[in-house]
Structure formats: structure tokens, C-alpha cells
Amino acid sequence: MTLIIVRTIYNQLEFQIERFIYMTETRHNWTKEEVMEVYNTPLMELLYQAATVHRENHNPNQVQVSTLLSIKTGGCPEDCGYCPQAARYHTDIEGNDLMSVQQVKAQALRAKSSGSSRVCMGAAWRNVKDGPEFDNVLEMVRTINKLDMEVCCTLGMITENQAQRLAEAGLYAYNHNLDTSEDYYKDVISTRAFQDRLDTIDNVRKTNVTVCSGGIIGMGEQLEDRAGMLVALASLSPQPESTPINALVPVEGTPMEEFEKVSIWEMVRMVATTRIILPNTQVRLSAGRTDMSREGQAMCFFAGANSIFAGDKLLTTPNPDVNEDMKMFKLLGLQPMKPFAKKAQPESVEAQYSKFKEQGEKPKWSRPGHKIERNEEAKAKAKL
Numbered sequence: 231m232t233l234i235i236v237r238t239i240y241n242q243l244e245f246q247i248e249r250f251i252y253m254t255e256t257r258h259n260w261t262k263e264e265v266m267e268v269y270n271t272p273l274m275e276l277l278y279q280a281a282t283v284h285r286e287n288h289n290p291n292q293v294q295v296s297t298l299l300s301i302k303t304g305g306c307p308e309d310c311g312y313c314p315q316a317a318r319y320h321t322d323i324e325g326n327d328l329m330s331v332q333q334v335k336a337q338a339l340r341a342k343s344s345g346s347s348r349v350c351m352g353a354a355w356r357n358v359k360d361g362p363e364f365d366n367v368l369e370m371v372r373t374i375n376k377l378d379m380e381v382c383c384t385l386g387m388i389t390e391n392q393a394q395r396l397a398e399a400g401l402y403a404y405n406h407n408l409d410t411s412e413d414y415y416k417d418v419i420s421t422r423a424f425q426d427r428l429d430t431i432d433n434v435r436k437t438n439v440t441v442c443s444g445g446i447i448g449m450g451e452q453l454e455d456r457a458g459m460l461v462a463l464a465s466l467s468p469q470p471e472s473t474p475i476n477a478l479v480p481v482e483g484t485p486m487e488e489f490e491k492v493s494i495w496e497m498v499r500m501v502a503t504t505r506i507i508l509p510n511t512q513v514r515l516s517a518g519r520t521d522m523s524r525e526g527q528a529m530c531f532f533a534g535a536n537s538i539f540a541g542d543k544l545l546t547t548p549n550p551d552v553n554e555d556m557k558m559f560k561l562l563g564l565q566p567m568k569p570f571a572k573k574a575q576p577e578s579v580e581a582q583y584s585k586f587k588e589q590g591e592k593p594k595w596s597r598p599g600h601k602i603e604r605n606e607e608a609k610a611k612a613k614l
């Protein structure tokens with residue numbers, strides 16, 4: 231008992247000191263021009279600078295491994311131009327209702343045995359609705375937390391009350407990507423606004439849950455938009471604890487089906503720039519790794535990436551085989567990070583002792599509803 235109290239006080243002190251150092255050292259006022267200048271630095275110099283920042287803030291030989299689990303697939307009402315799960319486009323994915331807690335537990339155990347420290351549960355929802363499905367998600371969170379793994383959810387927009395309920399269940403991280411700059415967002419999605427994303431992140435920030443937010447490159451955006459997204463992430467206070475960098479996976483049937491894949495050089499530059507602008511975040515190599523060689527990924531790790539999504543599937547599209555990833559780790563001398571290396575395991579409160587109740591009112595998320603030509607075309611094609 232005494233040992234537990236001493237350890238808790240020690241952990242608290244350690245986090246307070248880390249927070250103080252973070253507050254005094256982290257820059258939140260990057261301009262787009264400065265970020266573009268970093269991105270365009272001659273490659274060898276950029277790699278050197280990013281690797282230096284990386285070493286100052288992280289152990290360069292440790293990589294955090296997350297496993298994705300699509301707990302509710304397809305049929306989403308949103309019109310995100312990149313997403314195979316939007317109901318309005320005609321893609322070949324197999325939709326599924328919400329998985330059971332038992333199915334999730336079995337998958338989490340598999341992930342744990344293959345070296346993952348985190349399970350990230352994704353649902354193709356616009357926003358969370360209070361009710362039996364959300365209650366089941368809360369039970370999934372409690373179940374995975376009890377397996378001593380970090381639990382992350384990505385369920386769309388959430389209210390402060392829903393964020394509090396997830397925190398109380400033992401959620402470690404909430405993933406909600408800005409995806410691109412505020413300007414370009416209007417060309418990608420018409421069914422919600424950039425501000426909605428910021429509002430959800432704000433709701434998560436009011437709890438103990440860490441924020442995971444990043445974006446996608448390769449959606450036809452300009453360098454200015456990549457920089458704009460990083461400026462927006464950097465201005466969050468505190469900055470996100472993890473930042474997924476996805477390369478667009480162009481899926482047949484979506485408005486972006488014919489987009490060219492991003493080159494490894496763009497990925498390396500984006501990773502290195504993210505590392506410099508967000509020095510403390512875990513930069514996660516996310517969608518697009520199946521198109522990257524081991525050498526390319528090694529360059530990304532050198533440039534400051536220190537997390538991956540592992541497992542042979544992302545949400546609906548393929549991802550490298552876990553055994554191949556572990557061989558790559560061995561080759562590069564990388565070690566999978568232990569769970570709760572950055573922040574203590576959250577407590578998990580059972581449903582019957584919950585302090586937070588369902589809230590009847592409907593949250594007012596926006597519906598900008600402007601037209602995006604390529605999204606309209608893809609929708610029309612699906613109807614033919």
C-alpha cells in the first residue's frame with residue numbers, strides 16, 4: 231500500500247516537472263511561412279535538425295505500436311472525399327454493425343501478444359450518440375484498460391460530457407484528425423467544418439484523455455495546406471500527444487480514387503517537419519506504409535517518427551504484416567514501447583459507479599452543406 235502511494239506521488243511529480251519543461255520550451259506561434267521554410271530545407275540538413283530535436287525529446291530506438299480495430303465499419307453519413315466508409319460513395323468495403331465487447335477483447339489480446347501497447351477503436355460515425363451503442367463502447371474501453379493496454383477511440387465528434395464518460399471508463403487517447411488546413415478542408419468535406427474538429431479536440435482536452443490529432447497528405451493540397459495544418463496543431467495548447475501522418479490511400483469509388491500516391495520524399499519531409507514543429511508529440515506513420523520500403527520507413531524513423539499502426543489491416547485497407555514489421559524493428563534495432571511509458575494508466579470506473587449520466591439534448595454540430603464538385607460526381611457515379 232505504502233509503495234503504491236509513493237509511486238503515485240512520484241508519478242504525479244514527474245508529470246508536473248515534465249509539464250513545466252513543456253510549457254517553457256514549446257513554441258505555439260509558428261507561422262505558415264516558417265513551417266514551409268522548414269519543410270523546404272535541403273534534405274540532409276532537415277534530417278539532421280529533425281533527428282536532433284527527436285533525440286532531445288525521445289529515445290530514438292523506441293517506437294510505440296498501436297493496433298487499429300474497426301468496431302463499426304461503413305455506412306457513414308459524412309462526405310469526406312478520402313474515405314471508403316462514406317455511405318454515399320460506391321466502394322467494395324464490407325460494412326459491419328458495432329462489434330461485441332467479447333470480439334473486441336479477443337482482438338485486443340491478439341494485439342497485445344503481437345507487441346502492441348495500444349488499441350485504437352474506430353467507428354464510422356459522424357458523432358457519438360448517447361445510448362446502448364455508446365454504453366457498449368464504454369464497456370470496450372473498460373475491458374481493454376483492464377488488459378493493461380492503452381485504449382484509444384476515434385468515434386467522430388463528441389461532446390464534453392461524452393469525453394468525460396470515456397475518460398471515466400479509462401480511455402487513454404482520443405483520435406480526431408484536423409486532416410488538412412482550414413482553407414483546404416472546405417474542398418474535402420462539406421458535411422462538417424474545421425471548427426467542429428477543433429471543438430471536439432477542446433472537449434477532449436477538458437478531461438484527462440490525451441489528444442491524438444494529425445492529418446493526411448496527398449489529397450491534392452498545396453504545401454501551404456500541409457504547413458497550415460501543422461500551424462493549427464502547433465497552436466493547440468498543449469499540443470497533441472500523438473500525431474498520425476497518413477498518406478492518402480486512394481480507394482476505388484471515392485472522389486480521390488485516381489489521386490497519385492505521395493512519394494517517400496514528401497513523407498520524410500512531412501515527418502521531419504512535424505517532428506520539429508511538434509517536438510514532444512509521438513509522430514505516427516499511419517496509412518500508406520504498404521507503399522513504403524523498409525529503407526523509406528527507416529528514413530522516417532530517423533526523421534522523428536516514433537509510432538506506427540500495426541496489424542494487417544488499418545480500418546478497411548491493407549497494412550504491412552505484423553511479422554514483417556517485427557523483422558524490420560529487429561533489423562533497425564528498434565524496440566516496441568511499453569504501455570503507459572509517457573503517462574500513467576488511467577483508472578477505470580465501472581458503469582454503476584459513474585458520475586456522468588447521458589445527456590438528452592442533441593449537440594449542435596454544424597452542417598456547412600456547400601458543394602464539392604468531385605464529391606458530388608463520385609456520389610452520382612455510385613447511383614448509376
Ligand code: SAM
Pocket residue numbers: 312313314315352353354355356384385386387405406407409445446476477478479480481517545
Ligand atoms: N469517423 C471518425 C472521424 O472521421 O473522425 C473516425 C474514423 S476516420 C476513418 C479516421 C481518420 O482516418 C480520418 O480522419 C482520416 O485521417 C483517416 N483516413 C480515412 N480514410 C483514409 C484514406 N483513404 N487514406 C488515408 N487516411 C484515411
Ligand code: DTB
Pocket residue numbers: 298314350352384405407444445474475476479516517543544545546547548
Ligand atoms: C489515423 O490517422 N489513421 C487511421 C486512424 N487514425 C483511425 C485510419 C487510417 C484509415 C485508412 C483507410 C482505411 O483503412 O479505411
Ligand code: SF4
Pocket residue numbers: 306307308309310313314315316353354355356386
Ligand atoms: Fe465517416 Fe470518419 Fe470516414 Fe468521414 S472519415 S466518412 S466521418 S468514417
